[in-house]
Amino acid sequence: xxxxCPDSNAIQEYLDSAPGSLEAADIEKHAxxxxxxxxxxxxxxxxxxxxxxxxxxxxPAELRAAILSAAAAARPAAPSWARIWxxxxxxxxxxxxxILMFPGVSGIAExxxxxxxxxxxxxxxxSAGDGIQSGLESIGGLFPDPRRLDLDVAGAVPFDTGALxxxxxxxxxxxxxxxxxxxxxxxxxxxxxxxxxxxxxxxxVK
Amino acid sequence: xxxxxxxxEVLEKARDGDPGAFDSLVxxxxxxxxxxxxxxxxxxxxxxxxxQEVFLRLFRNFQKFNPEGRFGPWFMRLAVNVxxxxxxxxxxxxxxxxxxxxxACGPDTNLxxxxxxxxxxxxxxxxxxxxxxxxxSYRAIVMLRYLKDLSYDEIAAILGLPEGTVKNRLFRARExxxxxxxxxxxxx
Numbered sequence: 075x076x077x078x079c080p081d082s083n084a085i086q087e088y089l090d091s092a093p094g095s096l097e098a099a100d101i102e103k104h105a106x107x108x109x110x111x112x113x114x115x116x117x118x119x120x121x122x123x124x125x126x127x128x129x130x131x132x133x134p135a136e137l138r139a140a141i142l143s144a145a146a147a148a149r150p151a152a153p154s155w156a157r158i159w160x161x162x163x164x165x166x167x168x169x170x171x172x173i174l175m176f177p178g179v180s181g182i183a184e185x186x187x188x189x190x191x192x193x194x195x196x197x198x199x200x201s202a203g204d205g206i207q208s209g210l211e212s213i214g215g216l217f218p219d220p221r222r223l224d225l226d227v228a229g230a231v232p233f234d235t236g237a238l239x240x241x242x243x244x245x246x247x248x249x250x251x252x253x254x255x256x257x258x259x260x261x262x263x264x265x266x267x268x269x270x271x272x273x274x275x276x277x278x279v280k
Numbered sequence: 281x282x283x284x285x286x287x288x289e290v291l292e293k294a295r296d297g298d299p300g301a302f303d304s305l306v307x308x309x310x311x312x313x314x315x316x317x318x319x320x321x322x323x324x325x326x327x328x329x330x331x332q333e334v335f336l337r338l339f340r341n342f343q344k345f346n347p348e349g350r351f352g353p354w355f356m357r358l359a360v361n362v363x364x365x366x367x368x369x370x371x372x373x374x375x376x377x378x379x380x381x382x383x384a385c386g387p388d389t390n391l392x393x394x395x396x397x398x399x400x401x402x403x404x405x406x407x408x409x410x411x412x413x414x415x416x417s418y419r420a421i422v423m424l425r426y427l428k429d430l431s432y433d434e435i436a437a438i439l440g441l442p443e444g445t446v447k448n449r450l451f452r453a454r455e456x457x458x459x460x461x462x463x464x465x466x467x468x
Contacts (some may be wrong), residue, residue, distance in 0.1 A: 082458075086451045090425075090432075117458040124407040125426045125457075130318035130327065133311055137328050141306050142299075144332050145339045149297070 079111050080104060082118075089122050156252055164249035165205060167242045282434055283352030284308050291351055295342045306335060312428070313359045319423035320363040320416070321370075322408065330366055334359045353437040360420050360438060367416035403461060410460040418453040425450055 080088075080101055088101045105115045286294075286308055293301035313334050317327035337358055345354055411419060424435045432450075436443040 082455055083447075083451050086454060087447075113462070114458070117462050118454065120403050120461060121407055121454055121457045124404045125411075125422065126429075127404075128319070128408070128426075130315055130324060133314040133331070134324070134328050137314065137331060138306055138310055140328075141310060141332050141335045142303055144336050145302060146299070148336060148339055 078104075079108060082114065085111070085115055085118055089118055160249040160252035163245040167245040167249070169201070169205065170238070170242060282430070283350075283356060283428070283438075284312075285350060285352050288347070291345075291347065295345065295347070302339065305338075309355060310335070312356075316356075316359060316423060316427050317363055319427065320367055320419060322412070326366075330359075330363055333366075334362050337362060350437070353434070356424075356438045357440065360424070364416040364420055367419070371416070406461050406464055407457055410457045414453055414456065418449055421446060421449050422453045422457075 084097075085101060085105075088098050091098065101115070105112045286305060290301045290304050294305050310331055314327055314331050317330040317334075318324060321327050321330070338355060341358070345351065411422070414422065421435060421439070424430050424438060430438075432443050432446050435450075436446045439446065
């Protein structure tokens with residue numbers, strides 16, 4: 075390469091730029107007179123032509139549908155009413171069970187004359203009702219103006235301990251069943267998404 | 281040429297999880313991403329898988345998009361990085377072929393063939409083989425340049441690199457391809 079020959083970068087800029095400029099005319103004139111630069115220009119033109127000429131053709135016909143299907147599978151399921159009620163039941167049942175097992179730490183005042191475990195449990199139901207209410211409020215505006223769940227412990231207690239335990243058991247089984255079913259559904263959807271490795275996608279390309 | 285840019289309303293709806301708006305985005309970009317992914321793999325099946333992965337990542341990471349910026353370059357950067365990672369992964373797994381037979385990473389047979397002289401066909405094979413040997417990040421720049429005849433500054437916006445760096449890498453990559461072509465002497 076002689077001193078007045080354009081460097082490879084200049085030739086490449088010439089190939090990338092619109093034809094007809096003054097610099098382009100200079101390069102063409104030089105390449106016509108200089109065999110070395112002429113050969114270089116021809117080689118770069120061949121590369122340019124190959125890379126500009128390749129084309130994969132249209133994408134597979136089913137590709138768009140497959141993309142949308144994969145995105146739909148990845149979409150998180152909206153909370154269903156069954157799940158909301160199951161969660162509420164689980165909270166209530168757990169709270170009552172807790173007070174039955176640990177009456178000393180509940181902080182609920184016992185009625186005059188002592189009070190049974192059942193009356194303490196209903197006392198806790200009142201506080202659990204408040205907890206459920208605040209939980210429902212946090213679910214995202216589903217209950218903009220919820221009625222308070224007032225559970226009155228005054229008066230006669232209509233259930234005995236056995237009946238209460240049975241209700242608790244049913245609540246726990248239902249809530250667990252709903253949540254296990256939801257978990258299986260989520261796991262199944264996740265398994266259907268192929269190639270879910272967690273690769274970075276931001277940052278510089280080094 | 282420049283990248284397509286969806287309407288702001290479509291982007292906002294798609295970010296909020298509207299399936300119709302997401303479908304519209306897929307319609308706008310999937311051919312472009314498929315074309316680029318194919319240029320990075322020379323394999324239609326692999327390219328189709330990559331396209332699905334790219335849109336899945338868009339779906340999961342849409343909240344990271346800054347609505348004040350341009351969507352096209354942001355999204356294409358995502359696509360480029362998925363392709364580069366995929367390419368690197370395949371290069372690590374690939375066993376060098378000593379027999380000269382077509383291997384899994386080689387160009388597939390869908391390349392246009394008709395109406396070309398033998399020299400031109402051979403030149404193309406040499407160039408495409410040489411492309412396979414480029415570093416994925418360099419290959420990405422070369423392929424972006426020819427994807428839609430993108431300008432240097434558009435490529436720079438996609439990659440988040442200075443325009444000078446893009447030009448430098450593009451020229452170096454093409455110089456490597458030219459040198460390989462000249463070494464074999466087909467083009468002379």
